[in-house]
Amino acid sequence: MICWCGRQSRGFGWHNYADAFDKKYYWFCSKSHLNIWKKKNNMIDPTKNEVEAMIFAGQMAGEYMQEINKTDLATFTKDEWLTLLKVIYGNTTQKIAEIETRK
Numbered sequence: 001m002i003c004w005c006g007r008q009s010r011g012f013g014w015h016n017y018a019d020a021f022d023k024k025y026y027w028f029c030s031k032s033h034l035n036i037w038k039k040k041n042n043m044i045d046p047t048k049n050e051v052e053a054m055i056f057a058g059q060m061a062g063e064y065m066q067e068i069n070k071t072d073l074a075t076f077t078k079d080e081w082l083t084l085l086k087v088i089y090g091n092t093t094q095k096i097a098e099i100e101t102r103k
């Protein structure tokens with residue numbers, strides 16, 4: 001694997017584990033080049049709580065899709081799509097608040 005600078009990577013890999021659809025792994029020659037790349041690409045690792053909240057919201061989105069008996073986003077009406085977004089956004093933010101107040 002080659003770092004963005006052209007040098008051989010030395011085991012510094014990064015993967016956006018919060019995005020289940022992004023299977024790509026990025027490799028770097030050094031920790032500093034990993035950090036530069038992340039800063040440049042504006043990819044900030046989600047916190048443990050944010051990941052937990054997103055997983056919860058994903059489960060709620062799955063329940064909503066089961067409820068309307070649709071899994072193909074292309075067949076969603078505008079209202080179904082907006083409701084799905086509300087389910088994901090609402091549950092993520094609500095769960096983060098719940099986790100944060102648990103402490």
Ligand SMILES: [Zn+2]
Pocket residue numbers: 003004005006007028029030033
């Ligand atoms: Zn490099």
